[in-house]
Amino acid sequence: NAGVMQNPRHLVRRRGQEARLRCSPVKGHSHVYWYRQLPEEGLKFMVYLQKENIIDESGMPKERFSAEFPKEGPSILRIQQVVRGDSAAYFCASSPLMGNEKLFFGSGTQLSVL
Amino acid sequence: GNSVTQMEGPVTLSEEAFLTINCTYTATGYPSLFWYVQYPGEGLQLLLKATKADDKGSNKGFEATYRKETTSFHLEKGSVQVSDSAVYFCALRDGDNQGGKLIFGQGTELSVKP
Numbered sequence: 001n002a003g004v005m006q007n008p009r010h011l012v013r014r015r016g017q018e019a020r021l022r023c024s025p026v027k028g029h030s031h032v033y034w035y036r037q038l039p040e041e042g043l044k045f046m047v048y049l050q051k052e053n054i055i056d057e058s059g060m061p062k063e064r065f066s067a068e069f070p071k072e073g074p075s076i077l078r079i080q081q082v083v084r085g086d087s088a089a090y091f092c093a094s095s096p097l098m099g100n101e102k103l104f105f106g107s108g109t110q111l112s113v114l
Numbered sequence: 115g116n117s118v119t120q121m122e123g124p125v126t127l128s129e130e131a132f133l134t135i136n137c138t139y140t141a142t143g144y145p146s147l148f149w150y151v152q153y154p155g156e157g158l159q160l161l162l163k164a165t166k167a168d169d170k171g172s173n174k175g176f177e178a179t180y181r182k183e184t185t186s187f188h189l190e191k192g193s194v195q196v197s198d199s200a201v202y203f204c205a206l207r208d209g210d211n212q213g214g215k216l217i218f219g220q221g222t223e224l225s226v227k228p
Contacts, residue, residue, distance in 0.1 A: 033215065042118075043158075048215055093158075104157075105159070107155065
């Protein structure tokens with residue numbers, strides 16, 4: 001019974017390149033959350049998605065960042081034209097129900113921008 | 115806005131010592147409160163939770179009491195083990211937020227020495 005799978009585990013990009021982070025939720029979970037953890041800071045909420053819908057993107061930067069959770073396949077967090085300040089650990093979590101208080105987290109993707 | 119503040123780490127203890135990690139929150143309404151734990155190289159896992167004032171959450175020897183009057187949810191354990199070494203995150207979910215979004219503190223690293 002696989003948990004939340006994130007890949008890649010480590011991603012290195014040069015400034016100006018695109019980063020794509022993937023998240024496969026627990027089987028049967030239709031709600032996905034993305035969080036970012038900057039060095040010396042806590043987890044910051046970015047976006048909450050349900051299948052094919054963005055429910056809450058209040059934590060997403062207005063530019064360069066986008067997220068999707070298609071009907072089939074993993075959720076994707078996309079960062080265009082990365083800058084050094086995007087270097088962080090990005091965590092995905094899933095839950096089976098809206099408002100479900102227990103989130104299942106992946107191990108994260110560590111993005112390093114050179 | 116809603117927020118969570120934790121005591122800064124790292125916290126270093128000897129095995130069998132008493133643990134307290136302080137957590138205070140600011141929120142409108144009546145949030146649910148959580149402690150999550152992140153072991154090295156892994157994603158976050160729910161440790162315990164409390165959903166209303168004076169509730170005590172407990173798990174694996176850890177416990178925390180929801181104190182509305184002091185807006186606190188301090189984590190305690192009577193006798194820590196080396197295997198408790200991890201990063202601990204306090205979090206809240208706003209009672210009016212049906213989206214399940216969690217707001218996390220910055221995390222407190224615990225290191226237990228034999």
